[in-house]
Amino acid sequence: MKIGITCYPTYGGSGIVATELGLELAHRGHDVHFITYANPIRLGPGSSRIHYHEVEVSSYPLFQYPPYCLALASRMAEVARTYHLDLLHVHYAIPHSIAALLARQMLAAERSLPFITTLHGTDITLVGADPSYFPITRFSIDQSDGVTSISHYLRRHTEEIFHVTRDIRVIHNFVNCHIYHPAPERRREEKVLVHLSNFRPVKRVLDCIRILAAVRREVPARLMMVGDGPERGPAERLTQELGLEPYVDFLGKQDHIERLLPSMHVLLLPSELESFGLAALEAMACGVPPVATRVGGLPELVTHGVDGFLEAPGDTAAQAARVVQLLSDSALYHSVSAAARHTAESRFSTNLIIPQYERYYEEVAARPLASAVS
Ligand code: GMT
Numbered sequence: 001m002k003i004g005i006t007c008y009p010t011y012g013g014s015g016i017v018a019t020e021l022g023l024e025l026a027h028r029g030h031d032v033h034f035i036t037y038a039n040p041i042r043l044g045p046g047s048s049r050i051h052y053h054e055v056e057v058s059s060y061p062l063f064q065y066p067p068y069c070l071a072l073a074s075r076m077a078e079v080a081r082t083y084h085l086d087l088l089h090v091h092y093a094i095p096h097s098i099a100a101l102l103a104r105q106m107l108a109a110e111r112s113l114p115f116i117t118t119l120h121g122t123d124i125t126l127v128g129a130d131p132s133y134f135p136i137t138r139f140s141i142d143q144s145d146g147v148t149s150i151s152h153y154l155r156r157h158t159e160e161i162f163h164v165t166r167d168i169r170v171i172h173n174f175v176n177c178h179i180y181h182p183a184p185e186r187r188r189e190e191k192v193l194v195h196l197s198n199f200r201p202v203k204r205v206l207d208c209i210r211i212l213a214a215v216r217r218e219v220p221a222r223l224m225m226v227g228d229g230p231e232r233g234p235a236e237r238l239t240q241e242l243g244l245e246p247y248v249d250f251l252g253k254q255d256h257i258e259r260l261l262p263s264m265h266v267l268l269l270p271s272e273l274e275s276f277g278l279a280a281l282e283a284m285a286c287g288v289p290p291v292a293t294r295v296g297g298l299p300e301l302v303t304h305g306v307d308g309f310l311e312a313p314g315d316t317a318a319q320a321a322r323v324v325q326l327l328s329d330s331a332l333y334h335s336v337s338a339a340a341r342h343t344a345e346s347r348f349s350t351n352l353i354i355p356q357y358e359r360y361y362e363e364v365a366a367r368p369l370a371s372a373v374s
Pocket of ligand 1: 121
């Protein structure tokens with residue numbers, strides 16, 4: 001098929017999923033057209049089946065807020081017409097699904113252009129729940145020709161909050177287990193914890209520092225903080241206050257975390273809410289057990305005590321105790337690490353999940369358009 005993909009191309013889970021989905025689809029013979037304001041970060045060197053179309057937003061003195069959604073809709077329609085796209089697949093509801101809806105309407109007289117919206121989490125739980133965006137988010141879900149959600153939790157939450165009754169297909173996030181794989185020989189003697197996120201408040205980044213402080217009372221360990229965002233400064237300050245500077249590295253944004261993860265021992269994901277927890281899945285594929293929180297979609301990924309641990313958000317003592325348990329019992333560590341890899345391979349690998357998207361594309365493309373039905 002010829003598929004147009006739109007996402008937030010910078011760092012963030014939804015952009016990573018969209019980019020890696022595009023790469024996998026191209027690998028399976030589809031033509032993929034990314035329509036975004038910047039080249040998606042994980043796109044890497046080109047493939048003849050991957051195309052990138054930049055959305056340019058011109059400013060004008062009258063525009064206090066340049067209308068990105070309109071520039072995106074125009075570009076989507078233009079690319080769809082020129083390259084005969086079969087459908088658009090947009091990641092993150094606002095504003096991408098509204099732009100896709102406009103593009104579909106712009107082309108309605110000449111061709112059909114169905115669009116699928118994938119809900120990732122904060123587009124529903126934070127942005128969508130904001131009174132300014134609530135009605136347009138609900139409208140965009142209703143108007144999409146297909147809607148997918150990355151977890152059962154997020155589907156239930158969307159149905160409850162927006163009172164939508166339409167079908168929402170759950171297609172979990174995925175990981176390429178050939179790219180993300182364990183390399184225990186790369187693990188150092190010193191125990192290393194890792195946190196990976198966009199450092200937004202919802203991630204409870206400061207809890208990672210508190211967990212390290214508690215862990216170090218029992219086991220020598222250090223912490224790698226990967227990513228950047230608003231909570232980085234406060235996390236750096238807390239590190240200083242607790243005298244942990246020699247043991248914490250703030251690495252900033254990293255492009256190749258598949259090279260970094262296999263040398264780590266435990267992933268910390270102390271989030272307040274996580275609709276799926278892609279970072280946990282990537283770590284698990286590398287045989288790195290996650291110590292995370294029992295929130296949102298994380299229990300669909302992590303089975304407590306088997307392939308990782310889940311504790312209450314904010315309970316840093318309990319999370320630290322799980323880390324200590326893993327680091328001081330090598331039989332337990334090896335069993336949880338192997339189970340984590342097994343979960344990634346047997347339930348969330350690309351060869352299981354990508355065909356679910358392909359089947360959904362075919363289903364949606366074969367249906368009459370939502371616009372024609374309503
Ligand atoms: O919170 C983030 O990491 C960013 C956000 C996004 O949309 O870029 O992530 C959401 O989508 C990810 C990919 O599907 C999920 O793995 C994250 O759990 C989800 N974040 C939240 O629900 C807070």
